[in-house]
Amino acid sequence: MTSHDALSHPPVHIVGQLVDARLSLLDRQVVDVDGRPVGVLDDLELTDVASPLEPGTPPPEVTSLVHGPIVLERIFGGRRPDAHLLRIGWDAVAKLGPAIELAAPASELPTSWVESWLRDRVIVRIPGGRHVPR
Amino acid sequence: MKRLFAVALGVLTAIGGFLDIGDLVTNAVVGSRFGWSLAWVVVVGVVGICLFAQMAGRVAAVSGRATFELVRERMGPRLGLANLAASFLINLLTLTAEVGGIALALQLASSVHYLLWVPVAALAVWQVIWRVGFDVMENVTGLVGLLLVGFAVAFFLLGPDWTQLTDQLLQRAPHGESPATYWFYAVALFGAALTPYEVFFFSSGAVEEGWSSEDLAQSRLNVLVGFPLGGLLSLAIAGCAALTLMPLGVEVTTLSQVVLPVAEAGGRVLLIAIILGVVAATFGAALETTLSTGYTLAQFFGWSWGKFRAPAEAARFHITMIVCLLVGVAVLATGVDPVMVTEISVVFSAVALPLTYLPILIVANDPDYLGDQVNPRLLNIAGQVYFVLILVASVAAIPLMIVTGVGR
Numbered sequence: 413m414t415s416h417d418a419l420s421h422p423p424v425h426i427v428g429q430l431v432d433a434r435l436s437l438l439d440r441q442v443v444d445v446d447g448r449p450v451g452v453l454d455d456l457e458l459t460d461v462a463s464p465l466e467p468g469t470p471p472p473e474v475t476s477l478v479h480g481p482i483v484l485e486r487i488f489g490g491r492r493p494d495a496h497l498l499r500i501g502w503d504a505v506a507k508l509g510p511a512i513e514l515a516a517p518a519s520e521l522p523t524s525w526v527e528s529w530l531r532d533r534v535i536v537r538i539p540g541g542r543h544v545p546r
Numbered sequence: 547m548k549r550l551f552a553v554a555l556g557v558l559t560a561i562g563g564f565l566d567i568g569d570l571v572t573n574a575v576v577g578s579r580f581g582w583s584l585a586w587v588v589v590v591g592v593v594g595i596c597l598f599a600q601m602a603g604r605v606a607a608v609s610g611r612a613t614f615e616l617v618r619e620r621m622g623p624r625l626g627l628a629n630l631a632a633s634f635l636i637n638l639l640t641l642t643a644e645v646g647g648i649a650l651a652l653q654l655a656s657s658v659h660y661l662l663w664v665p666v667a668a669l670a671v672w673q674v675i676w677r678v679g680f681d682v683m684e685n686v687t688g689l690v691g692l693l694l695v696g697f698a699v700a701f702f703l704l705g706p707d708w709t710q711l712t713d714q715l716l717q718r719a720p721h722g723e724s725p726a727t728y729w730f731y732a733v734a735l736f737g738a739a740l741t742p743y744e745v746f747f748f749s750s751g752a753v754e755e756g757w758s759s760e761d762l763a764q765s766r767l768n769v770l771v772g773f774p775l776g777g778l779l780s781l782a783i784a785g786c787a788a789l790t791l792m793p794l795g796v797e798v799t800t801l802s803q804v805v806l807p808v809a810e811a812g813g814r815v816l817l818i819a820i821i822l823g824v825v826a827a828t829f830g831a832a833l834e835t836t837l838s839t840g841y842t843l844a845q846f847f848g849w850s851w852g853k854f855r856a857p858a859e860a861a862r863f864h865i866t867m868i869v870c871l872l873v874g875v876a877v878l879a880t881g882v883d884p885v886m887v888t889e890i891s892v893v894f895s896a897v898a899l900p901l902t903y904l905p906i907l908i909v910a911n912d913p914d915y916l917g918d919q920v921n922p923r924l925l926n927i928a929g930q931v932y933f934v935l936i937l938v939a940s941v942a943a944i945p946l947m948i949v950t951g952v953g954r
Contacts, residue, residue, distance in 0.1 A: 436914075439619045439626075441611065441848060448859075452618060452848035479848065486623050510609040510915050518850070527849065531861035538676075544856045546679040 431508060441511040442479060442500065444518040451479035451498060451524075453512060454486060474502045477512070480524060498522045556764060559688025560772020565779055566831030567647030568640070568738040568892040570824065571885055573780045574804040575953075576731050577787030578797050580721045581714035585781055587732045591739025592777035594932050596769050598903060601910040601921065601929065602745045603765045606752035609915040613749045613902055614845035620905045629901045630846050634839065636898045637743050639891040641835035642874040645671065646884025647828035650801040655821050661879065668875045671832045675867060680754050680853045687830030693823030698782040700811040700820075704789045711785065730946040730953050733939050734889065737896030739777070740936070743831075745902060746838040750845070754852055759919065786811070800885060839870040889952065896943045899936045907933060 431437065433456060442450045455478040462469055480498035485491060499522065506515040514521070535541040576584050606612050611619075614633075618626045648671075649663035656663075674683055713719040721728070757765065786807035787798060798804060805824070809817040837853070840863040844851035851863040878884065907929050910921045921929060947953075 439622060441615050441619075441845075447610070448855075449844070449848055449850050452615075452846075454623075483623050483847065487627055510611050511615075524849075527861050530865050531858050535857050535861045535864060538857070540677050541857045543677070544679075545675070545677050545853050546682075 436508065437512065442477060442514065443511045444514050444521065445506070445516060446518075447513075448518050450500070450514065450518055450521055452483070453477055454479050454482045457499070476501050477505070498524065553764065553767060555685060556768040557772045557775075558692060559684055560768045561775045561779070562688035562691030562694070562827065563684070563830055563834075564773055564776025565691065565694055565827045566640075566741070567643050567828045567884075567888050568741060568895070569780050570647070570783060570804055570827070571798070571801070571888045572731075572734050572738040572892050573783040574787045574791075574798040575889070576735055577784030578791040578803075579723060580728065580731065581719065581788035581792055582711045582781070582784060583714045583717060583719065583721050584728070584732055584735055585715055585784065587735040588739060588777055588780045588784070590935070591736050592774050592780075594736075594740045594935070595744060596773050597925070597929055597932055598740065598745055598906065599748045599769050599773070600766060601925075602749040602906050603752050603757070603769070604762060604919060605906060605909050605915065606749040607757035607762055607765065608759055608917065608919045609909075610753060611909075611915065612753050612841065612845050613746050613906065614842045616909050617902065617905050618846050620908055626846065630842060632898050633742055633746075633901055634842050636891065636894045637746070637835055637838050637842065638870055638873060639887065639894060640741060640743055641832065641839065641870060642877045643884060643888040643891045644828050644832035644835055645871070645874050646878050646887060647801070648825060648832055649878070650884055651821055651824040651828060654802055654805065655818075655825070660884070661881070664875055664878045667829075667832070668871045671829065671836055672868060672871055674833060675836060675853065676857060676864070680751070683833060683853075684751075684830075687826050687833065690826035691823055691830055693819045694779055694827060696808060696812065696816050696820040696823060697779055697786055700808040700816060701782040701785045701789070703811040704786065704807065706785060706789060711788065714788070724950070726946060727950050727953055729942070730893075730950045733896050733943045733946055734892045734953070736939050737892040737894070737899070737943070739780070740899055741892070741895045742898050742902050743835045743838040745906070746841050747834040749906075750837070750841040750851075754854055756854075762919075836867050836871055840864065840867040886952075893943050893947050893952075896936075896939045898940075900933070900940050903933060903936050 437453055437456065440453050442453055444450050456474050457476045457478055458472040459475055461472050476499040478497050478499055480496065482492055482497060500514065504514045504516050505512060507513040573588070602613060605616065614630065617629050621629060645664060645667050646660070648667040649660040652658070652663040652667065653660040710719065752765070783804070787804070790807040790810055791798065791803065796803065801824070805817060805820050808820045840851060843849070843866050844860070844863045849862045850860045852860060857864040909915050910929070911926065913920055
């Protein structure tokens, strides 16, 4: 073990609320501005951190939420090509709570290929596919 | 007036919606073999489902989060996926049993072989999910299912021998079965009363209907009045079998034997009412289990879901349900006996129950989700006592099933 001093950080002044990402963000539902499910949060992307780390470097910032099919890699391992990931910019987040609420509607966010394929090729071709059940 | 109507409707649909093919078959089997000796399990089961549904409904209404969203959040992706796989497969088994139940009831009504009714029943279930709104679906199946009150009518028409039933109730009457069989059926009856899909459906339904904290009183009333009245119907079914079939030494193995006492007591009119009630009850449960296949997968993977959206707005949700119905039809098409599928499904329901009960119990105590609506102290003690019960039933189920050869 190195001495405690070498590991200590410069004091960080926190403005606002402290959130434990693992406890309160990971695996939470992400919903759009109308409460429609968009996905479940699988990962966060941070800004790059210089290596080696110089004293006084500012802490990394969260840039985007990552979701989509990568839940299978989280369970079974492996790495999916970067282009397959679905990303939502952190600036779209409106509120954190039992779900992560976004300020944008789902139509303006990247959608899953499987969902849109099934919708366009199967569901809308069945009579009644576009009507809300009443 | 409108408010009173809403309350009455909620309670009535809860009674009608309480019974499904698992309750019908298991209560009749148990009644014909043990009389009312296992009636206490129905009481324990009803209290359990009231607790569970009440907690899941409150969590969904206050936090807006349904069961499998919470399973993923609380257990993480790995354990959550194992949980999903087990719950999903058992729900699929229940779905198969319910579709088989509709077909058997239609066979009783029409004398047309049930295998011909299976695709018709599945198609009808899918069309209701595809086109009919949530409220209409719930109310119609629930109200027609109320015809099962005919079991209570038949029970009283049969002139119950109260001393004999009380002796059975107080375990003073020998039933001539081994203790292992007795406990096997205790677990089966518990699983029939506390089927996991009821909770997936209840909590997702709260989101479908857009419940908020203000709707909680109504939901509590529906559950606390409707479910116990549904439990009384379970006792009537077991009582009918105990009064007519037990003295003859007939063990229930078919749906026609379940309704036989009704025909004996009330003649043709009551029989027609009961068969209609059975069709409505199994149809309602088939809708709930089918929706639950979609709910569980969609909530775990974060897909858009819900009957209040057009199918095009929830494509994977609807595809899941169509595929699951087709799987159910394929399983039934092999000619497997739907009554046997039912008996196995209630046992596995008991096995799977702790998987969804525990996350709900934990979240019902979490102020991050529920604020000041967390479990009050007494409810929490009851909730934890039931967790132990559910765990014991779950662990005992499979060994008892093997030892007794599925209760034979």
